[in-house]
Amino acid sequence: xxxxxxxxxxxxxxxxxxASGLGLxxxxxxxxxxxxxxxAHQHGTDEIVAYxxxxxxxxxxxxxxxxxxxxxxxxxxxxxxxxxxxxVGVITPSSLHYMGTTRGSFIPDIDPDKHHLxxxxxxxxxxxxxxxxxxxxxxxxxxxxxxxxGNRSSSRMTTVQETxxxxxxxxxxxxxxxxxxxxxxxxxGADWIVAEGVEEVKGASSLPMTxxxxxxxxxxxxNGEAVRPQQGFPLRLLVPGxxxxxxxxxxxxxxxxxxxxxxxxxxxxxxQDPANAxxxxxxxxxxxxxxxxxxxxxxxxxxxxxxxxxxSGGGAVSRVEVSTDGGRTWMDAEIRGTAHPMAHTRFTFxxxxxxxxxxxxSRCTDDIGQVQPSRAQVAEFWNIPxxxxxxxxxxxNSIQPWRVASDGSVHNAIA
Amino acid sequence: xxxxxxxxxxxxxxxxxxxVTAQAQSPTYGVGRAPTEVEVRAWDIAISPTGxxxxxxxxxxxxxxxxxxxxxxxxxxxxxxxxxxxxxLVKDDVGPDVDPWRFGRVLPIRSPYATTVWDFINRAMxxxxxxxxxxxxxxxxxxxxxxxxxxxxxxxxLDEKSLPLIEMxxxxxxxxxxxxxxxxxxxxxxxx
Numbered sequence: 001x002x003x004x005x006x007x008x009x010x011x012x013x014x015x016x017x018x019a020s021g022l023g024l025x026x027x028x029x030x031x032x033x034x035x036x037x038x039x040a041h042q043h044g045t046d047e048i049v050a051y052x053x054x055x056x057x058x059x060x061x062x063x064x065x066x067x068x069x070x071x072x073x074x075x076x077x078x079x080x081x082x083x084x085x086x087x088v089g090v091i092t093p094s095s096l097h098y099m100g101t102t103r104g105s106f107i108p109d110i111d112p113d114k115h116h117l118x119x120x121x122x123x124x125x126x127x128x129x130x131x132x133x134x135x136x137x138x139x140x141x142x143x144x145x146x147x148x149x150g151n152r153s154s155s156r157m158t159t160v161q162e163t164x165x166x167x168x169x170x171x172x173x174x175x176x177x178x179x180x181x182x183x184x185x186x187x188x189g190a191d192w193i194v195a196e197g198v199e200e201v202k203g204a205s206s207l208p209m210t211x212x213x214x215x216x217x218x219x220x221x222x223n224g225e226a227v228r229p230q231q232g233f234p235l236r237l238l239v240p241g242x243x244x245x246x247x248x249x250x251x252x253x254x255x256x257x258x259x260x261x262x263x264x265x266x267x268x269x270x271x272q273d274p275a276n277a278x279x280x281x282x283x284x285x286x287x288x289x290x291x292x293x294x295x296x297x298x299x300x301x302x303x304x305x306x307x308x309x310x311x312s313g314g315g316a317v318s319r320v321e322v323s324t325d326g327g328r329t330w331m332d333a334e335i336r337g338t339a340h341p342m343a344h345t346r347f348t349f350x351x352x353x354x355x356x357x358x359x360x361x362s363r364c365t366d367d368i369g370q371v372q373p374s375r376a377q378v379a380e381f382w383n384i385p386x387x388x389x390x391x392x393x394x395x396x397n398s399i400q401p402w403r404v405a406s407d408g409s410v411h412n413a414i415a
Numbered sequence: 416x417x418x419x420x421x422x423x424x425x426x427x428x429x430x431x432x433x434x435v436t437a438q439a440q441s442p443t444y445g446v447g448r449a450p451t452e453v454e455v456r457a458w459d460i461a462i463s464p465t466g467x468x469x470x471x472x473x474x475x476x477x478x479x480x481x482x483x484x485x486x487x488x489x490x491x492x493x494x495x496x497x498x499x500x501x502x503x504l505v506k507d508d509v510g511p512d513v514d515p516w517r518f519g520r521v522l523p524i525r526s527p528y529a530t531t532v533w534d535f536i537n538r539a540m541x542x543x544x545x546x547x548x549x550x551x552x553x554x555x556x557x558x559x560x561x562x563x564x565x566x567x568x569x570x571x572x573l574d575e576k577s578l579p580l581i582e583m584x585x586x587x588x589x590x591x592x593x594x595x596x597x598x599x600x601x602x603x604x605x606x607x
Contacts, residue, residue: 120450200539253422262526262530270525270527283601284601368599372607373607376563394602
């Protein structure tokens with residue numbers, strides 16, 4: 001017997017011995033000459049066959065936002081932030097999409113076969129649509145972000161999920177609101193609509209007819225499937241670029257009217273300052289670096305692809321710049337793919353970190369010429385003395401600085 | 416024959432008139448149906464500042480103070496309208512002659528219109544039993560909250576006529592949102 005044959009016999013014997021010592025499906029030790037395998041092999045289940053499931057090693061989750069737990073003591077969902085630190089590309093998975101509500105909401109359990117949308121008020125032809133009828137109408141599919149008015153970074157926050165997690169971006173499908181309004185025939189002088197949901201507070205917002213006729217969507221789908229219940233199943237309004245509260249969920253009714261209605265939602269944004277009112281309406285140009293970001297740890301100096309998200313309520317992102325020296329010098333980042341209007345846009349920047357303390361920032365410019373400001377620029381514009389604490393007027397779109405310490409730890413650098 | 420022509424001409428007239436309106440406003444797709452008037456009345460709960468949708472009814476401060484307890488408002492908002500786990504309903508005590516904005520984020524004092532108070536109670540209260548209050552009960556609860564905030568006097572009767580006429584302290588003391596047009600900056604002169 002050659003030594004080679006002898007080795008093989010030994011190998012087979014050992015293999016049998018090894019297999020008998022292990023349960024089926026348990027992790028196997030790599031055998032000599034074989035590549036190491038996965039931790040385990042899972043048996044199929046009906047549930048995973050039906051709807052799939054992510055790996056148990058992927059643990060990225062949403063978190064309650066703003067110091068109020070969801071669900072709260074009543075069982076209401078309030079504000080829930082998306083894990084932007086783990087985001088790639090521009091689509092937020094539906095299960096991780098941020099959520100906001102006005103008073104806190106129980107999520108309505110709506111049978112879509114019983115749901116209707118009514119359009120009435122100052123129109124020639126008041127209309128009621130079933131979901132099936134809405135799906136017969138001409139549809140559009142568009143990428144749009146939504147962002148909560150309270151998406152505001154502060155020095156007390158650590159991660160990008162805390163500082164910026166109240167925004168997400170999805171592919172939305174539905175009927176243009178203008179298609180439905182034209183079908184109803186809007187009267188002269190009907191300068192506003194009131195859009196209203198079916199949930200327990202029947203949340204309603206006033207919207208200008210100019211916006212309603214421009215690009216608003218009545219959506220029944222997101223990311224290739226039905227809109228999620230937390231996002232307004234079976235129907236939600238999408239108001240691209242406007243603050244989150246306008247994107248009425250569980251949409252049941254659109255009333256065409258001649259005045260601003262001062263609904264409870266409208267009242268919630270009430271302010272005495274005209275600049276505050278204007279800057280809290282259409283979202284400004286904004287961006288944030290998601291990697292490296294607060295709470296993350298770089299293993300050491302060397303090459304990193306810096307990555308982040310940019311967006312604007314005024315149009316498409318036209319330019320993103322990155323600074324690695326705290327805003328003293330700026331270099332163009334690469335915009336990945338097509339920058340869609342009022343959509344998250346992924347940018348990247350190739351960075352060789354020399355291991356010294358650095359401060360990373362990003363700055364967005366949109367295609368109507370608005371530029372994301374630093375907090376210092378905002379303070380200067382409003383003549384706020386240096387060192388005086390202040391809150392950025394309206395929706396906060398100021399630049400987020402991340403400090404990379406020499407040990408590779410990453411920190412929120414807002415003073 | 417002549418008669419027939421006249422009849423034809425007469426019957427064409429309304430068709431022509433209809434044709435003019437129909438050309439401008441007829442549905443393109445013809446999908447969906449017209450709601451009945453009953454459906455519209457039942458669904459139409461949005462109350463404008465001018466109050467034309469307000470239902471007929473009336474209420475008083477006294478009845479409101481009873482309802483505040485019997486409808487369990489006090490359980491969440493506090494027996495005095497503050498100190499509960501739900502938002503406070505009574506203005507902060509900052510003295511009588513101050514900017515109403517300093518009274519705090521309190522709906523029945525900060526809102527420029529009493530209709531917003533009525534509308535929100537009607538659509539969204541009490542928690543878990545929304546939509547169960549009668550119009551009279553909503554008028555009474557609104558009256559009680561406005562009385563607690565020194566907006567109306569004890570003994571005031573609120574109804575669909577008087578409610579929209581209430582002069583809230585912030586009536587003309589708030590910033591309107593700007594007229595909106597596509598691709599315009601959010602605030603002219605502000606580069607950010």
